[in-house]
Amino acid sequence: MTQIDRLPTEITTPESHQTALVTGGNSGIGFAVARQLLDRGATVWIGARDIDKGRRAAAELGPSVRVVHLDVTDATSVAAAAIQIGELDILINNAGVNPGGEDITGTDIEQLRVAYETNVFGLIAVTQAMLPALRRSAHPRIVNVSSGTGSLTWNSGANPQFDWERVQGGGIAYRSSKTAVNAVTLLTAQALGADVKVNALAPGRRQTNLVAGATGGGDPAEAATGVLRLALLPDNGPTGALWSWDGTLVPW
Template sequence: MTQPDRLPSQIRPPASGAVALVTGGNSGIGFEIARQLADQGVTVWLGARDFATGQRAAEELGSAVRPVQLDVTDPSSVAAAAERIGELGILVNNAGVNPGGEDITGTQLGQLRTAYETNVFGLIAVTQGFLPALSRSAHPRIVNVSSGTGSLTWASGPNPQFDWERVHGGGLAYRSSKTAANAVTLFTAQALGEHFKVNALAPGLRRTNLVPGMSAGGDPAEAATGAVRLALLPDDGPTGALWSWDGTRVPW
């Protein structure tokens, strides 16, 4: 797949009745993605592991946003959500965890399993669970919220966006799970063909709950804008790539 260096500037206005699902939508980037998609006229299902938490978030965002209980690590929860939602045109796999850990010398296997269970296996389970509905859509879109820290190209060479001297080899569980998520994005795009638009987003460092106590980072709403661009790509837009929140392509 030959990819442009930047995303197209235009978006495809959502059709009447367009429906999206945002996993992990009760806070952070997912919450802002839900807000911005609703502002575009999309009906948004806000997925949250705890229904009450999701319900409060949906009520804050208005009538276009509906809560649904969805634990991406629980197959029965995924199946129930797919049955509840029915038709779907946009899937945003935003749910993610960072279980901590250091480099190979200080990371526990349990931390790796936790990261992969949500960031990789959960992403795959939700995508598979909603493929029948997405396949019925005229403009199916899948956006996987990943991380630039999972880019092997960036990790193996100097890059001005990251202090690699500080994190060199670190964050094994989280970063490798995002590398795997990037691979899943590419292989999914190849399998589903050009009718689907399947892309990953590198949102940049944001103020979210992903890292407890983190006060540094940019506004989650800025990253969400990048996800919405991918969710509303025109039909001739790219598929099978990793994109920065600002619309520039990130190397695998």
């Protein structure tokens, strides 16, 4: 749906009283997104499955942040969060899990269920619950944090930055769930029209808790800046695309 291949580097400042929800906002990329939105004057809710972790994150972010208990896999929790938040301009679907697993020959079906329950079904449930509020916004934005490992084009060997021969077919639970997120992003953008900007972000490998014991990876704040580009798009900005953290277009 987009007709450009690079986002502008300049990030706008949110209008006064703009409100954002960051799911999984108590750590990693979500925490960094919340901090950067707060720095730009937005009202920020961080959604946390573990409310105690959410409160600890809020204490670090400062008194202006708000915390809501939000388990994206629980319909009651999602509905209650939508009521508590009320008005909303920006939805950052950041909550995600990587249950591990190998290729199709060595992955348990339960690992697939876990990945899809949070990464796909949870994302859709939160989006649906927040849509009434977003439709009331003058500048509604939805950003789905996805992954370059969900790009079918890149998985076919078209990205020389990744050693696909080494990981070919691996991580089927996580990677296929992010492919589904990319599809959901495109179809949501088509359904909602140009007034609601809906985009996905490939944040790159980051030092987060997504993979237990993982080492390496870049600063989550760098990926968060990529999220902000999409969360604060001007009204003539693109919709229905997958973008890299550096602002370049990623093929489906």
